[in-house]
Amino acid sequence: NAGVTQTPKFQVLKTGQSMTLQCAQDMNHNSMYWYRQDPGMGLRLIYYSASEGTTDKGEVPNGYNVSRLNKREFSLRLESAAPSQTSVYFCASSLTGRDGNTIYFGEGSWLTVV
């Protein structure tokens, strides 16, 4: 059982370049998320998708776009990368229920913008 799979694991971009981070989950979860993690800042939510066909902004959405392609896949796009977007990005998913939703994370994508 793969869980949450994200690609690529490492990427170096030049300022102004664009790229898409791909994410897929095989747990039949309805909700998917993109977080970034920076030293001293903790995990911060970029965007989330509560269900197929819907997306919503999180704490730090500026400079990013997302697409919920289907129930399994949720991609994150950087249209014009900036050095401030150097970070570790985590995709995650959860099955939202009455008692709260436990989030399961992928292994991370390390992005450096030079």
Added chain:
Amino acid sequence: EDQVTQSPEALRLQEGESSSLNCSYTVSGLRGLFWYRQDPGKGPEFLFTLYSAGEEKEKERLKATLTKKESFLHITAPKPEDSATYLCAVQARGYQKVTFGIGTKLQVIP
């Protein structure tokens, strides 16, 4: 706004030396409090979900407890393989968003 504060930021223990990590939180109606373990270069790994004050959950050497204002992660007789960063997070009722603390970096020395 929901807030999560974890202490200490870093903790160094001798193997077998039990201790506790603290997670203080403010949330407008708790839906769930989560504990995760994160190893260097890896994604957070789910440990526990707690839903209401007084609840306790255990897994191997770890025990998580919850009050109305804080949660503790007790580590009994830790081993070097317990070394990791432990993250606490909360979710408010009626909201999708989960707010994370910065974490406690635990090092267990043989």
